Amino acid sequence: MSNSAAPAIALLAGKASKRKRLAGELQGFGYRVVFAGDPDELDAERLQAVQTDAWLLELAEESLLADWLLEHSPVPVLLGAGEIPDAACEDYPRWQRRLLGKLLPLLGEPPQVQNLAPVVVPQLRHDAPSCVWVLGASLGGPAAVKRFLDQLPADLPIAFIYAQHIDAGFEQQLPQILGRQNDWRIINCQPGAHLHRGDVLVAPVSRSLRFGNEGVVQLSDEPWPGLYRPSIGAVLDETLRTFGAATGAIIFSGMGEDGVEACGRLRQQGIEVWTQDEQSAACATMPKAVQDAGFSHREGSPETLAAALRDWLQQEWPLAL
Template structure:
């Protein structure tokens, strides 16, 4: 069979992002896309000339174009595709599956459809937002409280650098992940850090990120007195993910990371600290504040709420 025999679909979708995502999806399923012009550039007379087996609409409630299609179209009209989750989110797979089921019910399977791989599209490194969570004494409780408040659907990933005995490294995902939906994991060579994840920095080996953001583990220990070295990790995140990165320094002893926080701030990125009143040990966040590098201070709950608001503002600015 040829591509000409595949059922044809016409889109009338207000959102440019929605139109692009739907167009990619239907063609990935093996259907033909024959019309996807932005509605504001379409005249009513043009709709009568479009030959398609199905119209897929996602329009405002009041639209003369949509009204005409619903009343006069000789082919099925599918209203709405549901809210489209970001490509990196696990719900994107479910959205694809629901859409394919609806199309198949109305049109049948595309006769020459390639195997459909319903998997999330990895987010490019340039669009990944990655923050470091640095902590020492009292850190696990503070970081868990922070993650319990921040929704796991937030468009951000974390690298968690906790000064702790190496014997507890494998237990940190379980400790932090109870009662929240974050995907918390230890490092695996070659894996990709995606939004909704918390990557636990290894204690005994250095962590780097490749050109595509892939995890690279090295056998040599971290430089300096701290394992893992927040100082080194902050520079690594800035090298790989800037300008979409930041840091939050939670409860702890020592001054690990202070100088790197300064370098981050000079590049215009955010550095936040846990407040002294809420920290089991305020020495580490206080060192960052004293150096003048903290751009926000608060309890874990307050920092989580602030980050959610900051991410929303960033998303609006990029739209």
């Protein structure tokens, strides 16, 4: 039985099977799905007539309907729930928690719905980040990442993991280098630590990084896979495994192709992957490899990417700002 007091969600997805699955998930959380439309049959006039408390979009990257909603919708617009794991998969509960974790700040907790199994609401620390983005870089990376961080206020609801190809002897110096002239808390990895809003966690060179329950930092003596230390690809995969749909990535200046395949896996999950543009990068080989593979959703200078991230956070997590 539906509850008219429950917050309303309008759903727009290109695939009928995904619309049906997402509608079921949202109703299972206790929300009202008041609209679930095929974008091929809609226009702005139809969208404007929908009465809802929020929109959830699963559309192609270039969508006029998405652009119209982002510009004109009077209610929040949530972009992308990612690929829905099979209900028997161990990643399925994590996917549910991530989606619900995005909805709760926008809509609040829905009232109890009769005949529905209780939904486990994630209990987040008050200083926990809403999302965790990986900053991957190699040659020319520290200067680019510093330019990026200098343009961002440190009170945003985000934490970063900084994977920089660098000699082990310079690892401990990165917080001092990057932290000048900004308020970000740039820290080297300590086992047992949690990520907080405003943190930039430097991935270690000589030990591999893992995350335990609730995102607790763990370090392993097992070497990084592949040729690079740290492995940007491994950091991306581990961050995706731990934080799911709350993950993002920016690939800055560097040589080689470390992380390209992992960026593809992020994009398959509907997760944002951005890259530094060729004009602003000291060495454009690494970000260009991601672009050439078709995995980069946005390119720009460090300053442009910082401004875009502020806009993205405003759209995705407006109540967390």
